[in-house]
């Protein structure tokens with residue numbers, strides 16, 4: 001039954017991909033803070049790891065900086 005095996009493989013790949021994308025969004029929740037933004041830039045901070053990032057206007061951070069920040073994470 002090659003079709004059944006193929007279905008199983010597709011299921012596991014999809015489950016792995018779904019978990020991976022879900023973990024990424026849960027680990028990093030970027031919020032824009034317009035009050036702290038300098039003119040011409042947009043300031044973002046992460047609600048989960050506390051990372052802060054200033055980017056050119058119109059750009060949004062796509063990666064969590066949890067591992068790049070010094071010190072322990074806020075929640076353990």
Ligand SMILES: [Zn+2]
Nearest residue numbers: 028046049064
């Ligand atoms: Zn983060």
